[in-house]
Amino acid sequence: MPAGYGGRGHRHGGRPDAGRGHERPQIRGRRDSRRLSEELRRMDGASYGRYRALSGDWDFDDHTLTVERVQADPYAPPSRVAVRIPAEVAGLPDHAWRSPVRRRATADYLVRRAHRLLKGARLRVDVGGQEVLDRSACRIDDDGGVVVRMGVELPGHGRRIDGHAAERELCERVPELVDGLCWEALDTADATSFADTVEDAVALRAMLPELGLVAFVADGSVLPRRSGVSDLPMSGDPVPFVSPESLRVTVRLPHRGQVSGLGVPEGITLIVGGGFHGKSTLLHALERGVYDHVPGDGRELVVTRADAVKIRAEEGRRVERTDVGAFVRNLPTGADTGDFSTDNASGSTSQAANIAEALEAGAGTLLVDEDTTATNLMIRDARMQALVHGDREPLTPFVDLVRPLHRAHGVSTVLVMGGSGDYFDVADQVVMLDGYRPYDVTEKARELARPRTDARFHPPARRVVDPRSVDAQVRGRHRIKRRDMDVLTFGETDIDVRHLAQLVDPSQITGVGLALRTLAEDGILDGRRCLGEALDLLEERLDSGGVEAIGRGYAGDYALPRRHEIAAALNRLRTLRVSRVLRDRE
Ligand code: ADP
Ligand code: MG
Numbered sequence: 001m002p003a004g005y006g007g008r009g010h011r012h013g014g015r016p017d018a019g020r021g022h023e024r025p026q027i028r029g030r031r032d033s034r035r036l037s038e039e040l041r042r043m044d045g046a047s048y049g050r051y052r053a054l055s056g057d058w059d060f061d062d063h064t065l066t067v068e069r070v071q072a073d074p075y076a077p078p079s080r081v082a083v084r085i086p087a088e089v090a091g092l093p094d095h096a097w098r099s100p101v102r103r104r105a106t107a108d109y110l111v112r113r114a115h116r117l118l119k120g121a122r123l124r125v126d127v128g129g130q131e132v133l134d135r136s137a138c139r140i141d142d143d144g145g146v147v148v149r150m151g152v153e154l155p156g157h158g159r160r161i162d163g164h165a166a167e168r169e170l171c172e173r174v175p176e177l178v179d180g181l182c183w184e185a186l187d188t189a190d191a192t193s194f195a196d197t198v199e200d201a202v203a204l205r206a207m208l209p210e211l212g213l214v215a216f217v218a219d220g221s222v223l224p225r226r227s228g229v230s231d232l233p234m235s236g237d238p239v240p241f242v243s244p245e246s247l248r249v250t251v252r253l254p255h256r257g258q259v260s261g262l263g264v265p266e267g268i269t270l271i272v273g274g275g276f277h278g279k280s281t282l283l284h285a286l287e288r289g290v291y292d293h294v295p296g297d298g299r300e301l302v303v304t305r306a307d308a309v310k311i312r313a314e315e316g317r318r319v320e321r322t323d324v325g326a327f328v329r330n331l332p333t334g335a336d337t338g339d340f341s342t343d344n345a346s347g348s349t350s351q352a353a354n355i356a357e358a359l360e361a362g363a364g365t366l367l368v369d370e371d372t373t374a375t376n377l378m379i380r381d382a383r384m385q386a387l388v389h390g391d392r393e394p395l396t397p398f399v400d401l402v403r404p405l406h407r408a409h410g411v412s413t414v415l416v417m418g419g420s421g422d423y424f425d426v427a428d429q430v431v432m433l434d435g436y437r438p439y440d441v442t443e444k445a446r447e448l449a450r451p452r453t454d455a456r457f458h459p460p461a462r463r464v465v466d467p468r469s470v471d472a473q474v475r476g477r478h479r480i481k482r483r484d485m486d487v488l489t490f491g492e493t494d495i496d497v498r499h500l501a502q503l504v505d506p507s508q509i510t511g512v513g514l515a516l517r518t519l520a521e522d523g524i525l526d527g528r529r530c531l532g533e534a535l536d537l538l539e540e541r542l543d544s545g546g547v548e549a550i551g552r553g554y555a556g557d558y559a560l561p562r563r564h565e566i567a568a569a570l571n572r573l574r575t576l577r578v579s580r581v582l583r584d585r586e
Contacts, residue, residue, distance in 0.1 A: 044163025222298025
């Protein structure tokens with residue numbers, strides 16, 4: 001569903017409906033459900049534009065319906081409505097929402113239920129997939145009231161209003177929805193265990209640093225998915241996960257109690273194994289482990305540190321003044337690789353930029369899969385070194401940097417590599433997948449390892465972004481739209497987000513666009529602060545304000561992205577200009 005931007009530039013900062021009411025004819029006087037029914041019946045057959053008069057609040061006995069935005073014609077993006085259910089009607093018990101984690105979980109649960117209740121209706125709620133995200137579709141207020149936001153295609157006969165169908169939708173389906181979302185109408189055991197599952201995942205992720213782990217995969221987890229285009233668990237007979245004893249860690253969770261599984265330690269972890277033995281599937285689960293999963297997903301207790309970032313090659317991307325000097329030097333063009341720009345990066349330079357930028361944005365763990373890397377940035381074997389001498393080869397392979405990256409800078413790496421033994425030299429642990437079962441082969445790999453001299457790793461230079469180069473507006477109006485999972489349209493330009501593996505929900509893409517707008521328009525990018533500091537500041541706001549901290553005035557659905565994907569999208573914005581590059585003298 002396309003989502004358009006609702007407000008004009010000068011008006012952002014108000015409530016979604018602020019300042020709209022007095023622009024157009026609005027129905028005045030008593031505005032209750034009886035009146036809404038009457039008006040809709042009266043509008044039947046009138047020209048479609050009359051729907052605009054519905055804008056504003058309508059008081060029902062036990063809830064308020066707010067028409068936030070009315071589509072101009074039947075073919076425009078759907079109108080937007082919000083339903084506010086007061087706390088005494090919603091009846092949520094304290095345990096369902098008093099903590100921020102359970103509040104997010106219960107809101108997500110309500111969205112999923114609303115989605116089922118609205119089957120066959122014109123009302124649409126933005127439901128998530130396998131991950132439980134903070135999303136604009138449902139909010140639980142500080143007083144325990146519930147707000148559900150929806151799109152609705154207001155019914156028409158051609159360009160005339162179908163008032164009777166509209167009445168059914170707004171005056172019957174909405175009240176039914178409200179009834180169905182009240183706590184007493186829920187399967188409360190199910191709702192509670194949904195929040196318990198999310199709370200366990202959050203608790204487990206929080207334990208990782210003190211356990212010295214970057215990830216945990218519980219025994220019994222189901223990692224494979226149904227297909228390349230479905231994120232549901234594999235049907236049939238997936239091989240459940242069983243941790244190798246030597247790497248098994250046992251933890252105690254608030255709800256599930258004692259759980260054991262594979263603890264992926266800090267440092268350098270190599271995942272090896274024959275083709276088709278489940279290596280990428282495991283790494284993919286770790287990528288998603290930064291998010292919480294719904295019960296039944298199979299990855300509920302697969303968690304990864306929140307600052308883990310997938311790294312890949314991305315030929316053709318633009319790079320704006322990124323310091324790739326640790327990986328690339330002496331390019332044939334003579335370019336300064338400490339301040340490197342290109343409109344069309346190669347496989348290796350794109351991957352080098354991806355790593356440098358991930359570190360700049362605060363990545364603490366890198367997740368890498370040989371399937372999507374540039375081989376020449378990963379390894380260079382002895383024979384190739386003999387043929388192409390050091391001074392002719394601009395690249396320092398990752399294998400020479402991965403140890404200093406951890407030892408000196410605390411950044412861990414989990415790497416899938418089935419095609420070369422070079423990483424035996426540097427790995428702290430080696431896990432082999434065989435028939436989807438992991439085995440600890442660290443000792444054997446160590447016997448095959450050779451001494452290797454590390455290169456030096458310099459942290460990438462910090463960059464200051466020119467805020468004028470991040471502009472969400474087109475002729476005075478914001479334009480933030482997404483196309484599938486591929487493109488974020490931001491102002492005049494399209495950002496290619498296809499390769500950001502940890503954007504998992506279409507609404508997160510919109511969220512990224514809104515976050516970029518917030519960075520620029522709220523002066524967080526102020527032309528002085530470097531990007532890392534700006535992201536810290538933004539994250540503080542998101543931590544306290546939730547997803548709505550970026551949404552002001554946006555008439556559509558969005559979900560919360562991570563800082564890492566916000567930074568990644570910014571780095572792919574083709575208008576981006578960096579005004580200063582700050583090199584720390586070591
Ligand atoms: P690799 O990266 O080692 O070549 P993949 O991770 O791509 O292998 O997995 C190959 C196939 O095996 C995929 O179709 C995947 O869905 C399936 N698969 C992965 N793990 C399991 C499992 N635990 N049980 C059953 N099938 C699995
Ligand atoms: Mg693979």
